[in-house]
Amino acid sequence: MLQDMLKLFISNKKALVGVMILFTFILIAILAPVLAPYHPRQDGTEDRSFPLQADPGGEHILGTNHAGYDILSRLIYGTRLTMFVGLITGFISTFIALTFGLVSGYFGGRIDDILNLINNIFLVIPSLPLIIVIASYIRMRGVLPIILVLTITNWAWGGRLIRSQVMSMREREFIKVAEVMGESKVLIIFREILPNIISLVMVTFFTATLSAVLSHATLEFIGLGDVTVTTWGSMLYWARNSAALLYGAWWWFLPPGIFIGMLGASLAMMNFAIDEISNPKIRER
Amino acid sequence: MKYFLRKTIWLLFALIIALLINFILPRLMPGDPALVVVSQLEGADPEALDAIRTAFGVEMDRNIILQFFDYVRNIFRGDLGLSISHFPAPVWRVLSQALPWTIGLVGLATLISFVLGTLLGITVAWRRESKVSDVIISIFLFIRSFPFFWLALILVYFFAFENAWFPLGGGRDVAVRAENTWEFIRSVAYHGFLPGLTIAVSSLGFWLLTIRNNMINVLAEDYITVARAKGLSDSRIKYNYAARNAILPSVSGIAMALGFVVGGSLITEIVFSYPGVGFMLYEAVQQRDYPLLQAIFLFITIGVLFANFFADIAILALDPRVRDGDK
Numbered sequence: 001m002l003q004d005m006l007k008l009f010i011s012n013k014k015a016l017v018g019v020m021i022l023f024t025f026i027l028i029a030i031l032a033p034v035l036a037p038y039h040p041r042q043d044g045t046e047d048r049s050f051p052l053q054a055d056p057g058g059e060h061i062l063g064t065n066h067a068g069y070d071i072l073s074r075l076i077y078g079t080r081l082t083m084f085v086g087l088i089t090g091f092i093s094t095f096i097a098l099t100f101g102l103v104s105g106y107f108g109g110r111i112d113d114i115l116n117l118i119n120n121i122f123l124v125i126p127s128l129p130l131i132i133v134i135a136s137y138i139r140m141r142g143v144l145p146i147i148l149v150l151t152i153t154n155w156a157w158g159g160r161l162i163r164s165q166v167m168s169m170r171e172r173e174f175i176k177v178a179e180v181m182g183e184s185k186v187l188i189i190f191r192e193i194l195p196n197i198i199s200l201v202m203v204t205f206f207t208a209t210l211s212a213v214l215s216h217a218t219l220e221f222i223g224l225g226d227v228t229v230t231t232w233g234s235m236l237y238w239a240r241n242s243a244a245l246l247y248g249a250w251w252w253f254l255p256p257g258i259f260i261g262m263l264g265a266s267l268a269m270m271n272f273a274i275d276e277i278s279n280p281k282i283r284e285r
Numbered sequence: 286m287k288y289f290l291r292k293t294i295w296l297l298f299a300l301i302i303a304l305l306i307n308f309i310l311p312r313l314m315p316g317d318p319a320l321v322v323v324s325q326l327e328g329a330d331p332e333a334l335d336a337i338r339t340a341f342g343v344e345m346d347r348n349i350i351l352q353f354f355d356y357v358r359n360i361f362r363g364d365l366g367l368s369i370s371h372f373p374a375p376v377w378r379v380l381s382q383a384l385p386w387t388i389g390l391v392g393l394a395t396l397i398s399f400v401l402g403t404l405l406g407i408t409v410a411w412r413r414e415s416k417v418s419d420v421i422i423s424i425f426l427f428i429r430s431f432p433f434f435w436l437a438l439i440l441v442y443f444f445a446f447e448n449a450w451f452p453l454g455g456g457r458d459v460a461v462r463a464e465n466t467w468e469f470i471r472s473v474a475y476h477g478f479l480p481g482l483t484i485a486v487s488s489l490g491f492w493l494l495t496i497r498n499n500m501i502n503v504l505a506e507d508y509i510t511v512a513r514a515k516g517l518s519d520s521r522i523k524y525n526y527a528a529r530n531a532i533l534p535s536v537s538g539i540a541m542a543l544g545f546v547v548g549g550s551l552i553t554e555i556v557f558s559y560p561g562v563g564f565m566l567y568e569a570v571q572q573r574d575y576p577l578l579q580a581i582f583l584f585i586t587i588g589v590l591f592a593n594f595f596a597d598i599a600i601l602a603l604d605p606r607v608r609d610g611d612k
Contacts, residue, residue, distance in 0.1 A: 120295075120299075121299065121302050123544075124299055124544070124589060124590060124593055125303065125306070125544075125586055125589075126543075126544045126547050126548055126585055126586060126589045127544055127548060128544075128545075128547075128548025128549070128551070128552070129547075129548060129551065129566070129581075129582050129585045129586070130306075130582065132566065132570065132582075133310060133578060133579070133582045134310070134314075136569075136570045136573070136575075136578060137310070137311070137314035137575075138314065210430065211545075214430075214432050217432050217435075218432055218433075218434060218548075218552055221432070221434055221552075222552065222555060222567060222570070223570075223571075224570065236434075236435065236438075240438070240556075245438065245441060245442055245446060246446065248442075248446070248447070250442065253435075253438055253442075254439075257431065257432070257435035257438070257439070260430075260431065260432060260435065261427065261430050261431040261435070262430075263430075264429075264430025264431065265426065265427050265430040267430070268426050268427075268429065268430050269426065272426060275498070279502075
């Protein structure tokens with residue numbers, strides 16, 4: 001069944017494009033030292049330094065920034081941390097969402113009442129303002145606090161989705177049968193329910209990763225992340241703070257945004273494809 | 286009635302939680318923000334300083350529950366303390382200058398994008414076999430993947446900098462006075478166009494995709510087939526039969542999308558230096574104006590909670606099952 005899913009996934013045009021873009025970015029992240037012409041913090045060789053805010057062309061395809069760093073190299077190296085924060089946050093959020101969804105949806109009753117209340121609260125509190133307030137209290141050093149803050153607000157949506165799916169699954173015959181046959185609850189959850197909500201878990205993962213990437217970029221852009229590290233978001237922060245817009249340095253602020261959008265689009269396309277595949281009503285005839 | 290009551294209770298409960306979060310945050314944070322705030326406000330009016338002390342928990346000797354009640358009482362009296370960056374202006378006065386701008390800009394842009402996105406989503410689902418639908422969906426799937434602020438940067442660059450068709454930022458022409466009503470409105474609309482466009486275009490995809498998926502599910506229902514067999518007109522089936530039911534989950538789905546849209550819109554204000562709540566939030570962050578920061582967060586949350594509440598109430602009018610049912 002998993003193989004069929006995979007075949008269906010690859011034969012879907014949107015999914016294929018999405019997977020290809022994602023793998024390209026993963027490759028860029030892994031091969032950054034090979035692909036990038038310079039180190040992201042290299043401002044010249046021993047005998048000469050790079051010009052500051054150079055126009056694109058020649059030795060610097062995308063020019064240099066205010067500190068004389070090569071923009072293309074920063075773009076390539078920035079893929080690493082941007083992807084890392086996005087994927088890890090997506091992964092942890094999905095894990096929390098799944099745990100919440102399974103427990104709340106399957107056990108129901110009092111447990112569900114309490115957990116669902118918490119979930120609802122996290123759903124209605126606007127996440128970006130909350131992230132901003134928290135981030136303005138703690139100075140972000142390194143990526144760990146950023147991942148933590150992003151995760152706090154990121155799990156609720158997926159959790160709700162999985163919970164309602166598990167709740168409807170609980171009423172199906174094959175679960176009832178397993179219960180009557182005396183299978184343990186843990187076994188039912190992991191052997192009967194989990195395999196049937198894999199596509200939903202994947203949707204949750206892609207959505208959580210997408211929103212993590214966007215929130216992370218936003219946080220960096222307004223200077224609340226760690227702007228000393230190289231990410232696409234921090235590139236945009238420095239571009240704006242160095243008035244790149246006002247001297248027309250499109251090569252500085254266009255590429256990071258396009259990369260964010262491409263990464264986001266690849267996640268969105270895979271999501272869309274899963275929707276099409278797992279929901280026959282939406283699937284193209 | 287039961288439904289209305291339940292939603293009202295939920296609203297009140299959520300409001301209390303929002304206050305609680307606001308109350309607890311500064312107390313949880315490392316580095317004791319309370320002392321920072323109070324030391325920054327040295328020499329201020331003692332009564333106002335008291336409100337700050339309550340809000341940030343300097344009176345550690347007092348019972349925390351009593352502190353919370355003090356805090357809530359202060360808020361209901363409109364006493365949110367003093368702003369540090371606009372010292373000695375009270376937070377409430379600073380905030381109330383920004384509120385109309387945001388409500389006007391974000392509210393209007395969101396409303397437009399909701400209506401357009403929903404109509405477009407209905408059409409795209411109705412004509413899902415056509416290539417045009419595919420293209421429209423792909424475009425908005427793509428746009429939705431960009432951060433709001435980046436689209437804002439691009440618009441500023443191309444339409445305000447490269448071609449000076451629109452102002453680079455701000456909310457109105459400073460030379461235009463409010464007494465000069467028409468001039469003033471024209472100036473505000475002129476300045477609000479690009480940020481409004483950013484918000485509308487960026488958030489359209491959220492509404493479009495939600496309603497599209499619901500609509501496709503509804504269109505597969507048997508009663509649509511029956512309606513077709515009865516020979517009802519296409520537009521009647523499309524709007525009265527399908528869209529009317531498809532819009533219900535969309536209205537309650539507002540909660541999710543609204544969170545994204547509001548967050549993104551506030552960041553859009555920053556790029557345009559628009560004199561609204563978002564830009565003020567940015568300034569408060571830059572200047573460590575914690576009292577203002579907390580107040581802004583409280584207001585954003587309250588705004589979103591009420592928007593959700595009204596969406597729930599709108600369902601009452603749209604869904605006879607909720608309206609007449611006992612649920």
